[in-house]
Amino acid sequence: MERIITKVALFGLGKVGALVAVMLGEAGFTVVGYDTSPRTDLGFDVEPLDVRDGDGLRESLSGVDAVVSCLPFHLNIDVAEAAHDAKVHYFDLTEDVPTTNRVIELAAGNPAAAFAPQCGLAPGLIGIVGASIAKTFDEVRSIELKVGALPQNPTGLLGYAINWSPEGVVNEYLNDCEVVRSGHRQMVPAMTEKERVLIGGIEFEAALTSGGLGTMCATYEGSVRRLDYKTLRYPGHFDQMHFLFDELNLRDQREVVGRMMIDAKPPVDDDVVYVHAAVEGMKHGAPLRENFVRGYKPLTISGRAWRAISWTTAASVVGVVELVADGVLPQTGFIRQEDIGLDQLLSTRTGRHFAEQGHLA
Known part of the structure; x- marks a missing residue:
């Protein structure tokens, strides 16, 4: 089955975002990164962007299938609304309840894409x-x-x-x-x-x-x-x-x-x-x-070498992107973390890390 997601826009290239980009690349996705300043050390295109620039934000989503936001929680609503307008799939790491409530509203009004917030460790x-x-x-x-x-x-x-x-x-x-x-x-x-x-x-x-x-x-x-x-x-x-x-x-x-x-x-x-x-x-x-x-x-x-907090968080969100891309999870509407099966996550290229690591003697 051909993937419905092949190119991903990634916002925020900090402690976790950079590894999310690496893992997305390893999982077969084309990545274009956006941060407040350009970077040349990550092996893929990174463009400068302030997500509070609504026009620039929406233009950045032209030609991509999905967006992953690794930004501070207070910036995620802007990205989610832009994804809604562009009809692209949306993923984030937020713990913020008002942000998630707004994403739920957007998902209800956009049957063309999936919205999966809270894809970190907890929630996630x-x-x-x-x-x-x-x-x-x-x-x-x-x-x-x-x-x-x-x-x-x-x-x-x-x-x-x-x-x-x-x-x-x-x-x-x-x-x-x-x-x-x-x-x-x-x-x-x-x-x-x-x-x-x-x-x-x-x-x-x-x-x-x-x-x-x-x-x-x-x-x-x-x-x-x-x-x-x-x-x-x-x-x-x-x-x-x-x-x-x-x-x-x-x-x-x-x-x-x-x-x-x-x-x-x-x-x-x-x-x-x-x-x-x-x-x-x-x-x-x-x-x-x-x-x-x-x-x-x-x-x-x-x-x-990546810190445990970085790779566990990054693997969680990239695994969910893989599941939507491969049609295992719904391709439209709001996706709750509790509706994702652990076996499904572990079956992905990225999620396999959770199966291979972490066992206590």
Whole structure:
């Protein structure tokens, strides 16, 4: 079957975007990149573009079949609206609820293309894993999802490194979290319901954080008693963040906290991404709790070592692009992450990395 997507416009060539471009190329797509300034070090065409230039943005989509946005969340709506107007397929990594709601609206009014936001780790991969496990149960009582992007060799009281967006970290710690409790959707404060977690003999703590579930609460409301997403950290981390936000009264100074954290805890190359999904319910007539636990470490791709957070995020979105291009996923309308099968993702050229990596001894 001939692919419906062959040429992809990629917006944003930062920590993840550059690897998304590499993986798209490895998967057989032609890539044209757009960033705020031209680059010549990536092996494909990169043009300068400010996505706030509506005319330039729409012109950039002429002649492509799809767009992948790796931009900060507040710029994605502009790209999604341009994709809608150009009738090209749209993919992004956003955790932002208003952005996703706008993408849903656009998808409803554009039967000519598929719209698949939230294609990162959380939301994204973790929802695919959790939903795929849940589909094998006769009756599901709870779905508990956790992800932690951490240094392998933590130092200090925070035990952390900012390998992702500092703004994104601060937002997930402060924005209220959507969960399902007793079968109903509700909003609860972030950094609450802390619990102890052991993975491969290493102790972690997990607490509720915002944005990781995407559309799952709406999907599973009324059919499960409990659904939540928590972030994994080394023990003591959340106490330190409560001190920072509450005792030092910095909840209303998010930009200040973001700058402080990136200065105090800069990125590390020896990172690890833990993915932990657990489903409880009835299977084959008996109660069961089924776990999916992985620890993904840095990986060499196309001759270059990439951080775990970079390749796991990039592989998630590129795998979904492959599934739409090959007709495995719908080619029109809104695509929820929980409607994507883990086996489908693992069958793609890019998604195979998740099958080959991450197994705990």
